[in-house]
């Protein structure tokens with residue numbers, strides 16, 4: 001199969017995999033082995049120890065690498081430039097390990113809370129890295145924030161929870177020109193909606209826990225690059241640091257990937273319907289959704305996030321209730337189909353209160369600056385009936 005020109009709907013199911021040459025098994029078996037027998041010292045079939053190589057992990061890594069647009073061959077990199085980790089944060093931590101103490105990083109200001117904590121409470125101290133947070137949804141701030149010692153630009157888009165959109169085309173081009181590594185956390189969009197490598201990014205990161213796995217049953221992370229030299233560095237660090245994804249979780253992720261395209265279509269369709277409806281509700285002060293014309297970067301989102309050439313806003317909605325903290329609590333407690341839980345991107349709908357839950361580790365002053373207030377609520381719209389989801393929200397709004 002020529003994997004470079006197949007449609008994403010086919011790639012999620014087939015890319016990087018072929019039936020087992022020995023048994024014909026259509027699905028890559030779960031190789032639950034830590035080690036591999038050698039015929040003679042150093043004479044083996046390419047597999048020595050599962051931290052370094054595992055066929056099930058390779059299958060997942062190759063598939064996600066192709067989905068993100070890496071065209072590396074097996075000779076250039078054994079897993080086509082895709083690398084799987086024990087969690088999204090393990091993937092980010094390993095990427096940071098490729099840097100050197102003293103390096104400066106420009107990062108999006110509105111980041112996933114755990115990424116923010118890793119940057120500012122761990123790696124600043126343990127690796128002497130320096131982070132500058134800027135609003136990368138404003139293209140002009142990037143040049144101003146870059147210093148001679150800047151080695152990495154870290155973008156998250158759409159962001160969590162404010163759903164800010166960065167112009168990946170502009171950032172990719174700027175970093176290319178300056179020779180600065182740029183990496184995008186693509187968790188919220190998934191490769192079905194946006195492929196940062198196409199815009200000149202060096203690497204893409206995912207919390208595979210979210211849309212990639214898609215069933216809220218496993219934790220994992222991913223890095224993908226389309227460049228052979230960076231792939232070699234990532235492979236070295238993946239093996240040296242050792243925060244790898246297990247064979248069984250690799251199997252779950254690969255299984256989740258098969259429905260990614262079909263799930264993303266449904267997430268986007270339902271989220272757009274609900275966002276439009278929420279915007280018309282008197283108890284809702286504001287709705288943030290990239291697919292709405294009212295979104296501050298709607299134009300950019302329309303250009304960057306697409307399915308089959310059509311704009312697609314993703315499955316996440318952020319809303320602000322016209323109420324107070326107790327009204328918000330009543331809203332959250334009244335929902336029946338939406339489960340009140342951290343995380344996102346699963347088939348089931350979830351609701352989250354960032355100020356108390358996912359973003360509690362972000363300094364209150366920073367939360368204020370970003371607009372993460374007590375009445376801000378984040379929805380992860382699942383693939384249930386959109387009508388049922390709307391009724392659920394309607395009932396909860398009535399309680400406010």
Ligand SMILES: *Cc1c(COP(=O)(O)O)cnc(C)c1O
Nearest residue numbers: 087088089112160187207209220
């Ligand atoms: C969840 C998440 C992470 C962290 O991933 P884990 O798998 O929880 O370690 C990073 N970035 C974003 C945008 C996320 O949503």
